[in-house]
Amino acid sequence: MRVALICVLVCTSLLGTTPADQPIVPADARIDTLFTEGMVLTEGVAVAPNGQVYFSDITFTFLAGPEGKQAGHIWNYDPKTRETRIFRSPSGMSNGIKFDARGDMIVAEGADYGGRRIIRTDMKTGKSYIVAGLFEGRPFNACNDITIDKKGRIYFSDPRYLGHEPVDQPVMAVYRIDPDGSVHRIIVDAGKPNGIAISPDQKTLYVVSNDNGTTGLDRLPERASTHKGRMALLAYDLHENGSATFRKTLVDYWPEDGPDGLVCDEAGNLYVAERSVKRPGIAIRNPEGQELGFIPTEIPTNVGFGRGKDANLLYITAGKSLYSIGLNTMGYHLPSIKN
Numbered sequence: 001m002r003v004a005l006i007c008v009l010v011c012t013s014l015l016g017t018t019p020a021d022q023p024i025v026p027a028d029a030r031i032d033t034l035f036t037e038g039m040v041l042t043e044g045v046a047v048a049p050n051g052q053v054y055f056s057d058i059t060f061t062f063l064a065g066p067e068g069k070q071a072g073h074i075w076n077y078d079p080k081t082r083e084t085r086i087f088r089s090p091s092g093m094s095n096g097i098k099f100d101a102r103g104d105m106i107v108a109e110g111a112d113y114g115g116r117r118i119i120r121t122d123m124k125t126g127k128s129y130i131v132a133g134l135f136e137g138r139p140f141n142a143c144n145d146i147t148i149d150k151k152g153r154i155y156f157s158d159p160r161y162l163g164h165e166p167v168d169q170p171v172m173a174v175y176r177i178d179p180d181g182s183v184h185r186i187i188v189d190a191g192k193p194n195g196i197a198i199s200p201d202q203k204t205l206y207v208v209s210n211d212n213g214t215t216g217l218d219r220l221p222e223r224a225s226t227h228k229g230r231m232a233l234l235a236y237d238l239h240e241n242g243s244a245t246f247r248k249t250l251v252d253y254w255p256e257d258g259p260d261g262l263v264c265d266e267a268g269n270l271y272v273a274e275r276s277v278k279r280p281g282i283a284i285r286n287p288e289g290q291e292l293g294f295i296p297t298e299i300p301t302n303v304g305f306g307r308g309k310d311a312n313l314l315y316i317t318a319g320k321s322l323y324s325i326g327l328n329t330m331g332y333h334l335p336s337i338k339n
Contacts, residue, residue, distance in 0.1 A: 006200055007141075009025060013259065015237075017259035019273070020339060021255050022328040023267070023293075023328060024284055024292060024293050024327055024328055024329050024336060025284070025288075025293050025295060025325075025327055025328070026326065026327070027276060029295075029326060029327070030325070031297065031316070031324070031325045032323060032324045032325065033180065033323055034077055034084070034321075034322045034323060034324055035075070035077060035084045035321055036083065036184075036321045037320065038057045038075075038319070038320030038321060038322075039057050039059045039070065039073070039320070040057070040058055040059050040060045040063055040320065040322060041056075041057070041058045041060070041301060041319070042055055042056065042057055042058075042075075042301065042317035042318070042319070042322055043055065043056040043058055043094075043095050043096070043261070043301045043302050043317050044056040044095050044096045044097040044107075044108075044145070044261070044302050044317070044322060045092065045097070045302055045303065045304040045315045045316070045317045045322065046097040046098050046099055046304045047099070047304055047305065047306050047307050047310075047315065048099050048103060048105070048123065048307075049099060049103045049307060049336055050078070051076075051079060051306065051307055051310060052076055052078060052079075053076070053077040053079060053304075053315060053322070054075065054076055054077075054097055054105065055073055055074070055075055055077070055089060055097065055302075055315075055317050055322055056072060056074055056075075056091060056095055056317075057072060057073040057074070057075055057091075057320075058072055058093060058094075058095065059071065059072050059073065059093075059215065060112065060162065060218065061112050061113055061218075062162070062218040062219075063114075065212050067114065070089070070090065070150060071090035071091065071092060071093055071112075071114060072089075072090055072091035072092060072093040072110075072114065073086055073087075073089040073090070073091050073093050073094075074086070074087045074088040074089070074091045074094050074097070074107070075087060075089065075322075077322060079310060081283065082088070084160075084322075086199045088261070090098075091107070091109070091111075091114075092107075092109035092114045092115030092117070092119065093109055093110040093111065093112055093113060093114025093115065094101045094107045094108065094109055094110070094114075094119075095108050095109070095110045095142075095143065095144050095145065095259070096108040096143075096144055096145035096146040096156070096157075096195075096261070096302070097146070097149055098147065099147040099206070099333075099334075100120075100148050100152065100154075100334065100335045101148075101150075101152065101334045101335060101336055102336075102337060102338075103123055103336065104120050104121060104122055104123060104244070105120070105121040106119070106120055106122055106146050106148065106154060107119045107121065107133070107146075108122075108143035108144055108145060108156050108157075109143055109325040110143060110144060110163070111141065111142035111160060111162065111163030111164075111165050112142075112162050112164070112165075112218070113118055113163075114132070114142070114163070114263040115133075116139045116140045116141070116143060117130055117131075117132060117133035117139075117140065117143060118130075118131040118132040118133075118143055118154065118156055118166065118177065120145070131154065131177055131181070132175070132177050132181075132183045133153075134323070135169065135175065135183055135185065136309070138168040138169060138334065139165070139168045139252075140168070140175075141157045141158045141159060141160040141167055141168065141169050141172060142158065142159060142160045142161065142163060143156050143157075143158055144156070144157045144158065144159055144169075144193070145157045145194060145195045145196050145197070145261055145302075146194075147196045147197050147198045147205070148198070148334060149198050149202055149238070149242070149333065150202055150335070151179070151242075152179045153176055153177065153178055153179065153242050154176070154177040155174060155175070155176050155177075155186075155196055155198070155205065156174070156175055156177070156196070157172075157173075157174050157193035157195070157196050157207070158172060158173055158174070158175060158193070159172045159192045159193055159194055159210075159215070160172065160215040160216075160296070161212065161215070161217055162215075162216055162217050162218040162219075163190050163216065163218070164216075164219070167203055167215055171185075171188045172191075172192050172193060173185050173186075173188050173190075173193065174186055174187035174190060174193050174196060174205075174207060174244070174305075174317040175190070175243075176242050178242065179308055182240075182335075186242070186243055186244050187205075187207065187244055187246075189246060190209050190230075190234055190246075190284040191205045191209030191211045191229055191230030191232070191297060192209055192210055192211035192212070192230065193207050193208065193209060193228060193262055194208045194209065194210040194258070194259070194261070195207075195208040195210075195259060195260050195261040195262045195272075195273070195302070196208070196262075197262050197263055197264055197270070198238060198264075199238075199264055199268050199287065200264055200266060200267075200268050200332045201268065202238060202318070203237065203238055203249070204235055204236065204237065204238055205235075205236040205237075205244045206233065206234070206235055206236075206262060206264075206270065207233075207234045207235075207236060208232070208233055208234070208258055208259045208260065208261075208262060208272075209229075209230040209232045209234060209258055210231060210233065210257065210258040210259065210260065210275070211228060211229030211230045211258075212226065212228060212229075212257070213226035213227045213228050213229055214226050215232060217324045226231070228254065228255060228257075230258075231253040231254040231255070231256065231257060231258030232249050232250075232251060232252050232253060232254070233249070233250045233251040233253075233258070233262075233270075233272060233289060234246065234248075234249055234250065235247045235248050235249075235287075235289075244327065250285070250288065250289025251269055251285070251289045253274070253276065256277075257274040257275045257276055257277070258274075258275065259272045259273055259274045259275060259283075260273040260275055260300065260301045260302055261273050261301060261302030261303055261317075262303065263304055263305060263331065263332070264302050264332045265305070265327075265329045265330060265331055265332055266329070266330045267287060267329065267333070268285075268286075268287050268289070268332075269284055269285065269286055269292060269329070270283075270284070270285045270287070270289075271283075271284055271303045271304055271305075271314060272284075272285060272303075273300035273301055273302055273316070273317075273318075275299050275300065275301075277299065279294075279296075280297060280298060280299040280300060281296040281297045281300065282292055282294070282295040282297060282300060282303060282314070282316060283296050295314075295316075295325060297316060297318050297323070297339055298318045298319050298321075299318060299319070300316055300317065300318040301318060302316075302317045303315065303317075303332020304331075305330070305332070305333070306324075306331065307331075307333060309321075311330040311331055311333075312326055312327050312328065312329060312330055312331075313325070313326055313327075314326075314327055
């Protein structure tokens with residue numbers, strides 16, 4: 001599969017087109033392998049305003065070797081030097097990463113010896129702050145993915161896939177953190193929410209449900225049979241006040257596995273990390289869920305667009321690795337503001 005990643009050539013019948021009538025994925029597009037030295041599972045790739053690339057390395061403690069358990073890492077990939085270094089370790093089992101309009105790093109920390117909270121890091125000073133650590137006096141289940149609207153409100157998903165910690169919240173939900181620090185549970189009907197993204201026009205909140213039927217895959221016997229729940233890409237109407245109302249199911253993947261992370265381009269198209277073992281890769285979908293193109297990969301976890309001259313680069317986390325591919329489109333990012 002790794003050879004296929006390096007040499008992938010996307011079928012012209014699945015390319016899709018840009019407004020300029022160019023294919024979204026160039027006919028000769030190839031995936032570039034940038035990093036292959038993750039511990040267990042790379043995730044949450046995001047690009048800072050200065051073009052530096054950051055991604056999580058989730059180090060499942062039940063797979064720990066003789067050197068001992070590790071509580072995750074955040075890596076920094078420099079596109080200029082093509083070198084990768086540890087930015088933070090332990091990371092609190094970081095998963096999703098996003099940058100807000102000020103250029104601060106917002107991180108979702110999960111369970112399995114993780115922080116189960118949302119952290120903001122001032123990229124100028126390096127200091128980190130807890131944005132949300134409890135709801136109704138109890139820890140979150142396992143904060144997973146993040147998206148941010150133009151009003152500076154942070155939205156995050158809170159499922160649970162593994163870890164020894166108690167499941168403290170009564171439902172797996174999507175939450176919103178307002179600029180005043182208040183936390184609101186806004187979606188409780190998504191199944192097991194994972195990847196989330198807001199459309200460029202701020203009118204839609206996309207939510208992935210990936211319900212594998214367990215809250216502790218690390219504590220089940222090998223080959224234990226579980227029943228999958230909702231596996232779908234969902235669209236919610238995002239209202240002016242930050243609340244959300246279910247609109248429709250865009251794609252129903254069941255009985256195959258649902259997606260993981262997703263992002264939007266400037267035109268509002270979705271780039272979805274789809275995890276079906278029969279057809280793993282990045283699906284390019286319009287706002288109605290129709291497939292415009294497909295980039296085959298090993299089973300992916302997340303995606304993120306570059307910035308500036310690299311705004312057409314789509315970064316992909318999959319397995320223990322980081323990849324990129326050049327597209328004929330530009331990724332959507334929040335407009336930057338000065339501190």
